[in-house]
Amino acid sequence: MAALTTDSAKTDPLIRITDLTFIYPGSVKPVLRQLNLDFHQGERVGIMAPNGSGKTTLFYLLMGLLKPDSGTIEIFGKPVRSEKEFENIRKRIGMLFQDSDDQLFSPTVLEDVAFGPLNLGKKPAEAKLIARDTLNQLGLEGFENRVTHKLSGGEKRLVSLATVLAMEPEVLLLDEPSNGLDEETKTRLITHLSDLDLSYMIISHDHDFLYELAQSNYTMKNGQLEPMERMHIHYHSHPHTSHRH
Amino acid sequence: MHISEGVLSGPVLISGGIIAATGTYIGLKNIDLEHIANVGILSATFFVASLIHINIGPSSVHLILNGIIGLLLGWAAIPAILVALILQTVFFQFGGITVLGINTIIMAAPAIIGYYLFSPFVFSSRTVTTATAFVCGALAVFLSALLMAMSLMFTEENFLEVSALVVTSHLPVMVVEGIITVFCISFLKKVRPEIFPSYRQQHKSLNSQFST
Amino acid sequence: MNITEPFAIGNSGIHLLDPRPRVVIAVLFSTITAVLQQFPPLFLAFALALFLVFRARLNPVIVGKRLTILGLFLTMIWLLVPLTFEGELVTRFWKLNIYLPGIVYSAKITIKSVTILLIFMSLVATMPITTLGHTLHRLRLPEKLVFLLLITYRYLFVIGEEYVRLRTAMKIRGFKSGTNLHSFKTTAYLIGMLFVRASVRAERVNQAMRLRGFNGHFYSLEDFAAYRSSGWFLTFALSLLILILVLEWLL
Numbered sequence: 001m002a003a004l005t006t007d008s009a010k011t012d013p014l015i016r017i018t019d020l021t022f023i024y025p026g027s028v029k030p031v032l033r034q035l036n037l038d039f040h041q042g043e044r045v046g047i048m049a050p051n052g053s054g055k056t057t058l059f060y061l062l063m064g065l066l067k068p069d070s071g072t073i074e075i076f077g078k079p080v081r082s083e084k085e086f087e088n089i090r091k092r093i094g095m096l097f098q099d100s101d102d103q104l105f106s107p108t109v110l111e112d113v114a115f116g117p118l119n120l121g122k123k124p125a126e127a128k129l130i131a132r133d134t135l136n137q138l139g140l141e142g143f144e145n146r147v148t149h150k151l152s153g154g155e156k157r158l159v160s161l162a163t164v165l166a167m168e169p170e171v172l173l174l175d176e177p178s179n180g181l182d183e184e185t186k187t188r189l190i191t192h193l194s195d196l197d198l199s200y201m202i203i204s205h206d207h208d209f210l211y212e213l214a215q216s217n218y219t220m221k222n223g224q225l226e227p228m229e230r231m232h233i234h235y236h237s238h239p240h241t242s243h244r245h
Numbered sequence: 246m247h248i249s250e251g252v253l254s255g256p257v258l259i260s261g262g263i264i265a266a267t268g269t270y271i272g273l274k275n276i277d278l279e280h281i282a283n284v285g286i287l288s289a290t291f292f293v294a295s296l297i298h299i300n301i302g303p304s305s306v307h308l309i310l311n312g313i314i315g316l317l318l319g320w321a322a323i324p325a326i327l328v329a330l331i332l333q334t335v336f337f338q339f340g341g342i343t344v345l346g347i348n349t350i351i352m353a354a355p356a357i358i359g360y361y362l363f364s365p366f367v368f369s370s371r372t373v374t375t376a377t378a379f380v381c382g383a384l385a386v387f388l389s390a391l392l393m394a395m396s397l398m399f400t401e402e403n404f405l406e407v408s409a410l411v412v413t414s415h416l417p418v419m420v421v422e423g424i425i426t427v428f429c430i431s432f433l434k435k436v437r438p439e440i441f442p443s444y445r446q447q448h449k450s451l452n453s454q455f456s457t
Numbered sequence: 458m459n460i461t462e463p464f465a466i467g468n469s470g471i472h473l474l475d476p477r478p479r480v481v482i483a484v485l486f487s488t489i490t491a492v493l494q495q496f497p498p499l500f501l502a503f504a505l506a507l508f509l510v511f512r513a514r515l516n517p518v519i520v521g522k523r524l525t526i527l528g529l530f531l532t533m534i535w536l537l538v539p540l541t542f543e544g545e546l547v548t549r550f551w552k553l554n555i556y557l558p559g560i561v562y563s564a565k566i567t568i569k570s571v572t573i574l575l576i577f578m579s580l581v582a583t584m585p586i587t588t589l590g591h592t593l594h595r596l597r598l599p600e601k602l603v604f605l606l607l608i609t610y611r612y613l614f615v616i617g618e619e620y621v622r623l624r625t626a627m628k629i630r631g632f633k634s635g636t637n638l639h640s641f642k643t644t645a646y647l648i649g650m651l652f653v654r655a656s657v658r659a660e661r662v663n664q665a666m667r668l669r670g671f672n673g674h675f676y677s678l679e680d681f682a683a684y685r686s687s688g689w690f691l692t693f694a695l696s697l698l699i700l701i702l703v704l705e706w707l708l
Contacts, residue, residue, distance in 0.1 A: 065664050090668050101615050102661040105282065107587040107607055111678055119670030124678055147585075149614035167669065249530045251569030255492035273601045278673045281601060282666060283659040285608030286616070290655040292609065293616045294648045300636050310648070317652065324602055328609045335582060335589070336460050338523045341573050342484055342581075343491040401562075403542045410537070421641065428645030433652060440656045 012077055014171060014199060015039040015062065020071035021223075022057060031057050033223030034071065039171075045201045046214030048228070053220040055203045056098070059173045063095055091120060094169035098176045100156035109135070109151070109159055110144035116167040134166040135159075138192055154185030161192070172200035178209040246309050246389050246415075247330070247348045250341040254400040261347030261396065265327065268353060272323035280321070287317055288325035292332060299421055306418050312385035312426050315356030316364055317433075319442050322356040323349065347396055355388035364443045367434060374434070375427050382426025383419040390415040460613065463519045464582040471513040475684040476584050476592040482694045483580040487573045489698055498704040499568045505697050506572045509579035520578060527570050531563075538563045586610045591679035600675040608662075612655070619654055623647055 017037040023030045031054035039045060047055050060066045062073060064086025072079050075089050097103045106112035113131035114124075122130065135143055138158050151159060157177065164172065177193075178186050190212045193200070204210050210217055217228040253261075276284050291314050298305040315322050327349045333339045340348045359381045366377040394408035438444045466472075471479070490502045510520060539547075542559030549555070581589065587607065594603045627643065634640050 060664075063664075063668055065667070087670070090670065095668055097661065097665055099658075099661070101612075102658060103665045105608055105611055105662050105666065107585075107590075107611050111587070114676075114678055115671075116669040118676040119672060119674075124676060127676070128678060148611060163669065249527060249570050250487070250573040251491065251566045251571075252534075253491070258488070258491055269602065270599075273599055276601060276605075278671065279663055281604050281673075282608060282662040283656065285605045286612045286655045286659040286662065287652065288605065288609045289612040289616050290651050292613055293620050294651055297620075297644065297648065298634075299641070299644060300634050302636055308648075313648075313652075324605055325609075328602070328605045331606060332586070332610060332613065334577070335462065335586060338526055338574055338577065338582075341577055342487045343573060403538075403559075403562075406541045407533075407537050424638070424641045425645045425648065428642045429649045429652075432646050432649030436649065437653045437656055440652060 013038040013040050013074075014043075014076060016074040017062075018072045018074070020058075020061065020073065021069050022054070022061060022066065023069050030069070030223050032061070032068075035224050037218075037225055039199070039201065041199055043199050044213060044215045046210035046217040047201060047203045047220065047225070048205060048207075048210060048217060049220035054223060055220060056175055059095060059175055059201075059203065062173060063090060063093065091167065092169055093171045093173060094164035094167055095173040096160055096164050096175060096177055098179060100153070100160040103160040103163060104148045104151075104156060107148060108144075109140075109146045109148060112148060112159065113162045113166045116163060120167065130166050130168075131162075134162045137165070138162050139188070154181050154188075157181060157185065157189065158192075161189070165196075170198065172196075172198055174200055174202045174204075176203055176205070178204060178206045246351060246386075246393060247333075247340040248344050248351070248393060248396065250344055252400065253344065253347060253396055257396050257399050258343050258347060261344070261350055263346070265323070265346035265349040265353075268320075268323040268350070268357075269327055272320045272325075275320040276324070284318060284321045284325050285328070287314070288328050291325065292329040295329075299425075301417050301421060306421065308425060309352070309386055309389065309418070309422060310425075311352045311356040311389060312359045312363075312382040312422065313429055315353075315359040315385065316367060316381065316430065317440060317442075318356075319360050319364075320357065322360070323353040326353045326356065351389050351392045351396070354392060355385040358388060359385045364441065367430060367441055367443060368438070371431075374430065378427045378430040379423040381423075381430075383423035386415055386419045386422045387412075390419075460617070462582065462585060464513070464515050464578060465585045467514060467583060469512060469514040469583075470685075471509065471579060472583050473685045474690055475681060475687040476588050477595055477681065478687040478691050478694075479580045479584070480589070480592050480596065482691070482698075483576055486576050486580075486694065486698060489701060490569055490572050490576070493569070493701070493705055494565075495705050495708045496565075497708060498701045499565065499572070501697070501701050501704060503568055503572045503575075505694075505701075506575035506579065510575050513579040513583050515578060515583075520575075523578060524571060524574060527574065531567055531570065534566055535563050538566075588679060591677045594675055594677050595679075595681065600673065603675050612658075612662075615658070616651060616655055620647075620651055623650060 015037070017035060020032055020035040021030050022032040035058070049055055057066065061068055064080065064083065074080070076092065080086055080089055104112050106115060110128065110131055113134055114127040117127040117130045118124065132144065135141065138161060140158055140162060143159065148159070177189060181189065186209065190209065193213055202210060202214055218225040219228050220226070291310060295308055295310055298307050311326070314325065318325055327345070330340055330345060330348055330352070334341055334345070363377045363381040366373050368374070369377070390412045394411045397404040397408045397411070433440050439448070486502070493499050493502065539555050539559035540553055542556050542562055544556045544558035547555045547557050547560065584592070590603050590607045593606070594600065624647070627647065632643055634644065
C-alpha cells in the first residue's frame with residue numbers, strides 16, 4: 001500500500017501555497033498572512049511554533065475544512081477551491097488529529113479503521129482486509145475487536161494513524177502526533193512513521209520527535225512560515241532547556 | 246424520569262410507541278450530515294449529566310435536563326433522548342423495551358414545547374433570559390410529570406392517587422431544574438453561543454472558532 | 458462513572474444465537490407480557506423468561522442486583538395500589554382499607570415488570586451495544602438513528618471522563634454539594650462546561666468524519682452468518698408465545 005504516484009514531474013510540488021491569508025470571523029488580525037510554501041514529494045517537514053500561531057489552521061485550510069480569505073492552494077498540480085475538489089483531495093491526503101478521541105468515533109477498532117475504505121466504495125470484505133493489514137503493519141495485531149474507548153492513549157494514537165493510513169494517502173498531515181505519549185510509544189511511532197513511504201508535514205512541540213523525523217523545519221512568525229536552521233534544534237539532547245520561546 | 250415496565254396498558258404503550266416513532270422520524274429528518282456527530286455527542290452529555298445528583302435537604306434527586314436539551318437540539322432532541330433511553334435500558338435496566346416509546350414522549354415532548362416557547366428569549370436581555378430559562382426548566386419537568394401522570398390515568402382510573410403523587414413529588418425538582426437551567430443557559434450563552442440552533446440560524450455564515 | 462455491560466460477553470447458547478431473532482423475539486415477548494391480564498399466561502411468561510436467563514447462564518448475583526432496581530418502584534406500588542384500588546375489602550389495617558383488586562393488580566405489575574426485565578437481560582443485554590446497533594440496522598431502523606446510537610455510546614465514556622476530571626477539580630477546591638444557590642450554580646456551570654466541551658469536540662469529530670469521506674451511509678461489518686442458526690429458537694419461542702396468547706384468550 002501507500003505507493004507513491006510518480007506521474008507528476010519531480011520538480012512540481014505536491015502542494016503549493018501562494019499568498020494564503022486567513023482571518024477568523026470576528027477577529028481583525030489574520031492568523032495566516034500571505035503565507036507561501038512549496039512542499040515536494042518525499043519531503044518530511046516539521047513545523048514548530050507557539051500555540052495560537054496558526055499551525056492547525058494551516059492544516060485545516062489544506063484539507064478544505066476552512067476557506068481562505070485570499071490566496072491559492074494547489075495540490076497535485078491543480079488549484080483546489082470548491083468542496084467537491086477538496087473531497088477528492090481528502091482521498092489522497094490524510095490528516096491525524098491532535099486528540100485521538102476526535103478521530104476514533106466508532107465503538108470498535110476494526111469498524112473505525114474500515115470506515116474510510118468503506119466510504120471510498122470498498123466492499124465490506126475488502127475494507128476488513130485493508131483494515132487488518134494496516135493494523136498489522138503498525139504492530140496492532142489482534143486489536144480488531146478491541147473497544148475504542150478502552151484503549152490506552154498510545155494505542156489510540158496508533159489506531160488513529162491506522163484509520164488514516166487505511167485510506168492509502170500519498171501525503172500525511174500530522175498534528176502533534178507525539179503529544180501525551182510515553183517514551184516507548186513515541187519510539188514506536190517514530191519507527192513506523194520513518195518506515196512509511198510517504199511525504200508528510202508534522203506539527204510538533206517535541207524537538208526530539210522532529211529531529212528524528214523531519215528533514216527540514218519551519219516556524220511560524222506573523223502568519224508566515226519561516227525556515228529554521230537545522231542547528232536551531234541541536235539541543236534536542238537537552239530536552240529541559242527546550243522551551244525558551 | 247421514566248415509567249417502569251409492567252404498569253401501563255396496551256393502548257397507552259402502543260400509542261406511545263407510534264407517537265415516539267413519528268417524532269423520531271421528524272427529528273431525524275432535521276439532522277443533516279454535518280450535525281450527526283453534534284447530536285450524538287450532546288446526547289451522550291445529556292446522558293452523563295442526568296446521572297448527576299443534587300441534594301435537596303436530606304434526600305437527593307437526579308437531574309432531568311430536558312428543558313436544556315430542547316433548547317440545544319430542537320426536534321433533534323427526540324432521537325437524542327430516545328438513544329439516551331436505549332442506553333439507560335441497556336446499562337442500568339431503567340425503563341425497558343415496551344415503555345421506550347412512552348418514556349421518550351414523557352421526556353421529549355416538553356423539550357420540544359420548551360424549544361418553541363423559549364428559544365426566542367435565549368438572547369434577550371438578562372432579566373428576560375433569566376425568567377424564561379427558569380420557566381423553561383421548571384415547566385419541562387412539570388410537563389414530564391404531567392405526561393407520566395396522564396399515561397397512568399389512561400391506563401387505569403384508580404391510579405389517580407399515584408398520579409397525583411407523581412406530580413407533587415416532582416415539585417421540588419421543578420424548582421431545582423429551573424435554577425440549574427438559568428445558570429446553565431447564561432453560561433452557554435456567554436461561553437459558546439453557537440451551541441444554540443437559534444443562534445446558528447441567525448449567523449449562518451459563521452465559521453466557528455477552534456484552537457490551533 | 459461506572460458503566461458496564463456485564464452480560465454482553467459469553468458463550469452460552471443464547472450468546473451464540475443470531476442477534477436479529479433475539480431482538481425481534483424480545484420485543485414481541487415483552488409487548489405480549491405487558492398486555493396480559495390473566496395469571497396463568499403471566500406465570501408461563503415468567504417461567505419462559507427464567508428459562509432464558511438460565512440458558513444464557515447469566516451471573517445470578519448481577520441479575521439479582523439489576524432486579525433490585527425495580528425494588529423502589531414496586532414498593533411504591535404495593536404501598537399505594539392496595540389502598541386505592543377500591544373493590545372487595547380484604548382487611549382493615551389500622552385505619553386503612555386494603556382492597557382485593559389492588560392486591561391482584563400489584564401482583565400482576567410485579568410479575569410483568571420482573572418478567573420483562575428478565576427477557577431483556579437474557580436476549581438483548583447479552584450482546585454488546587455495537588452488535589445491537591448493527592442488528593437494528595439490519596432490522597431496517599434508520600441509518601441515522603443507528604449512527605446516533607453508536608456515536609452516543611462511543612462518547613459517553615469520553616464525556617464521563619471529562620465529568621470526573623471537572624468534578625475532581627471542584628472537590629480539590631473545596632466544593633461540597635448542598636442545598637444552596639452556590640451549589641446549584643456550580644453544578645449548572647459544570648453541566649454547561651460539559652456541553653461546551655461536547656459541542657467543540659463534536660465539531661472536530663464531524664471534521665474528522667468528513668476527512669474520511671463520511672457520506673451518511675452506515676456500512677455494517679457485522680458478520681451475521683457467523684452466528685448459530687436460530688431455527689430452533691424461533692420455533693420454540695414463537696410456539697410458547699402463541700400458547701401464552703391462547704391461554705390469555707381462553708381464560
